[in-house]
Amino acid sequence: MGPLNGVRIIELQGIGPGPFCGMMLADMGAQIIRIDRSTNVGREASTTDFLARGRQSIGIDLKNPDGVATVLKLVETADALIEGFRPGVTERLGIGPDVCLERNPRIIYGRMTGWGQTGSMASAAGHDINYISLSGALHAIGEKDRNPTPPLNLIGDFGGGGMLLAFGMAAALFEREQSGKGQVVDAAMTDGSALLMNAVFGMMNTGQWKHERGTNLLDGGAHFYGTYQTQDGKHISIGSIEPQFYELLLEKTGLGADSDLPRQMSRDDWPMLKDKLTNIFLGKTRDEWDAIMLGTDICYAPVLTLQEAAAQKHNQERGTFATVDGLIQAAPAPRFSRTEPELSTPATAPGSDSEQVLRDLGLGDDEIKTLLDSGAVA
Numbered sequence: 001m002g003p004l005n006g007v008r009i010i011e012l013q014g015i016g017p018g019p020f021c022g023m024m025l026a027d028m029g030a031q032i033i034r035i036d037r038s039t040n041v042g043r044e045a046s047t048t049d050f051l052a053r054g055r056q057s058i059g060i061d062l063k064n065p066d067g068v069a070t071v072l073k074l075v076e077t078a079d080a081l082i083e084g085f086r087p088g089v090t091e092r093l094g095i096g097p098d099v100c101l102e103r104n105p106r107i108i109y110g111r112m113t114g115w116g117q118t119g120s121m122a123s124a125a126g127h128d129i130n131y132i133s134l135s136g137a138l139h140a141i142g143e144k145d146r147n148p149t150p151p152l153n154l155i156g157d158f159g160g161g162g163m164l165l166a167f168g169m170a171a172a173l174f175e176r177e178q179s180g181k182g183q184v185v186d187a188a189m190t191d192g193s194a195l196l197m198n199a200v201f202g203m204m205n206t207g208q209w210k211h212e213r214g215t216n217l218l219d220g221g222a223h224f225y226g227t228y229q230t231q232d233g234k235h236i237s238i239g240s241i242e243p244q245f246y247e248l249l250l251e252k253t254g255l256g257a258d259s260d261l262p263r264q265m266s267r268d269d270w271p272m273l274k275d276k277l278t279n280i281f282l283g284k285t286r287d288e289w290d291a292i293m294l295g296t297d298i299c300y301a302p303v304l305t306l307q308e309a310a311a312q313k314h315n316q317e318r319g320t321f322a323t324v325d326g327l328i329q330a331a332p333a334p335r336f337s338r339t340e341p342e343l344s345t346p347a348t349a350p351g352s353d354s355e356q357v358l359r360d361l362g363l364g365d366d367e368i369k370t371l372l373d374s375g376a377v378a
Contacts, residue, residue, distance in 0.1 A: 001029055001340065002027065002332075004028040004029045004030040006029075007025075008079050009031065009078060010033050010081040011033065011035065011081070012081070012082070012085070013035060013350075016051075016157045016162070017112050017162035018082060018083070018084030018162065018165075019051040019162075020158050021161075021166045021169070022034070022054075022055065023051045023053055023344075024163065025082075027053075027054060027332035027343075027344055028332070028341050029339070032054060032055045033056045033058060033353075035058055035059075035062075035074075036060070036350035036351055037350070038060055038061040038376075038377070040059065041059035041349075041350050041351035042350075045346065045348050045349040045352070047347065050329040052348075053347055054344025054345055055348060057348045057350050057352050057354070058354040058358070058377065059354055062093050063093075064375060068093065068094045070371060072103050073361055076104050078104065078107060080109070080110060081108070082165065083111060084112040086113065086125075087111075087118075097111075105182055106176060106180065106182045108172040108176065108182050109182065110165050111185065111186050113186075113189070114126040114130065114190065115134075115190055116190060117188075118186075121134070121190075129156070131161075131190045131193060132151075132155050132193045135160075135190045135191075137160075138155075139211070139213070140197070140200060141213070141219065142213045142219075143214045146213070155193050156189040160189050160190075160192025160193035160194075160196050164189075164191070168185040168187050169185060172185050203216075215267070215270075221270060223274035224239075224240040224264065224273075230281055230284060231282055231284055232287075234285070234286035235302075236289050236300065236302050237303055238277075238298065238300055239299035240300075253277065255273075255276060255280065286302050289302075290302055307328065320333075325346075331343055332344075351378050358371065
């Protein structure tokens with residue numbers, strides 16, 4: 001099931017954004033064969049590693065020439081490969097893009113890094129927080145006169161990284177249907193996080209965005225776009241940007257009764273108006289505000305915990321989350337009217353499908369035994 005049904009992808013074991021890309025592609029129906037390190041074979045499957053769902057796993061020693069030869073045999077039958085090593089690592093292993101494209105000129109070779117394959121920072125170590133710092137994204141996030149607030153690792157690793165690579169792979173697979181040729185996809189988290197900021201760059205270029213955090217339309221500076229604490233210590237979110245939605249906010253909070261209220265877009269008055277709304281929202285519990293505002297055009301939602309989100313009515317109606325063996329996880333997205341994806345299988349133990357993958361490759365029992373006995377495959 002899913003729009004990528006029939007697409008075969010080799011995934012070199014990695015962490016974070018690489019597996020997230022693999023999960024997205026597997027959710028869409030692609031067959032993913034993950035190449036795990038042979039030294040990891042024997043470990044149990046992690047039932048809570050949702051990024052690893054939907055894979056077959058083969059354990060291969062990439063320092064063994066027969067192991068490398070096995071990877072290249074898999075490449076010959078694959079549509080794509082994804083890897084998340086530092087630049088130059090797969091080349092040194094003998095499974096870089098040039099070698100793989102020579103073996104299979106139609107292969108789409110996806111590369112996931114923080115800084116990219118080129119540039120003065122390309123070979124340096126880093127994590128999400130560093131990549132979104134360099135792209136300018138982190139500077140814009142946080143409260144006024146406070147340090148920038150790391151937005152988990154959503155912007156670099158997953159949005160600007162794994163999702164960017166998944167999009168790039170899908171685009172390259174589509175282009176191959178026109179040209180018949182494979183190519184390399186260079187996905188960098190610095191590039192992706194910068195791309196996610198383009199709307200903000202647009203506002204900056206027209207003077208609508210200040211570099212001081214917590215003073216802008218979408219960073220919590222505006223009283224009508226942000227979060228507020230309620231009487232019971234919980235929180236709600238407001239996004240009443242459009243004038244008609246703002247009028248409804250004023251009506252439901254009682255703030256509209258003030259005849260001397262400043263204009264909505266009077267930036268100098270935002271802090272004072274924010275203080276007023278802070279006191280108003282502290283007057284009721286989150287559930288009480290839900291009863292007044294949820295489902296209206298105020299642009300309102302309660303700030304839910306992860307467990308609350310999974311139990312929320314709208315999310316349940318949409319099937320946004322799935323619970324498998326008592327474990328909550330997000331279901332595949334987006335939705336399709338005809339080739340609807342299904343929740344893929346849980347994570348498998350490293351090397352648990354080694355023999356089956358080799359058989360599917362056309363190897364006989366003797367060849368499989370030789371690879372296993374030599375340690376090239378585990």
